Amino acid sequence: MTAVEIAPQEEAPRPWWMENAACRGKSDLFFPPPGERPAARENRETRARQVCGSCVALTPCQDFARSQRELGFWGGESEIERAEAGYAPTTPVIGLRRHRASARG
Numbered sequence: 502m503t504a505v506e507i508a509p510q511e512e513a514p515r516p517w518w519m520e521n522a523a524c525r526g527k528s529d530l531f532f533p534p535p536g537e538r539p540a541a542r543e544n545r546e547t548r549a550r551q552v553c554g555s556c557v558a559l560t561p562c563q564d565f566a567r568s569q570r571e572l573g574f575w576g577g578e579s580e581i582e583r584a585e586a587g588y589a590p591t592t593p594v595i596g597l598r599r600h601r602a603s604a605r606g
């Protein structure tokens with residue numbers, strides 16, 4: 502019996518926008534630490550939004566995050582904002598229920 506040789510998989514090249522992302526090295530701003538409180542989240546996302554506002558990758562990044570149902574802050578949107586736009590992550594969104602309740606008043 503002959504062993505089957507499996508060729509190593511080549512990694513797909515990263516899209517141009519990931520290579521030019523203004524958030525490179527700033528993951529702490531874009532993904533919450535465990536147990537993040539609502540006020541801290543709001544503060545973190547405000548700072549993340551400022552970084553996104555100057556990023557050349559805003560549109561493709563937002564499209565990617567929506568299509569991949571990502572968690573975290575991508576393309577100027579929080580996961581709550583993506584969920585509200587109809588692109589909810591496939592895992593539960595922390596704070597979404599409270600956000601909807603406060604929006605109803």
Ligand code: SF4
Binds near residue numbers: 522557560562563576
């Ligand atoms: S738009 Fe925001 S999250 Fe997307 S690559 Fe740029 S800085 Fe990063």
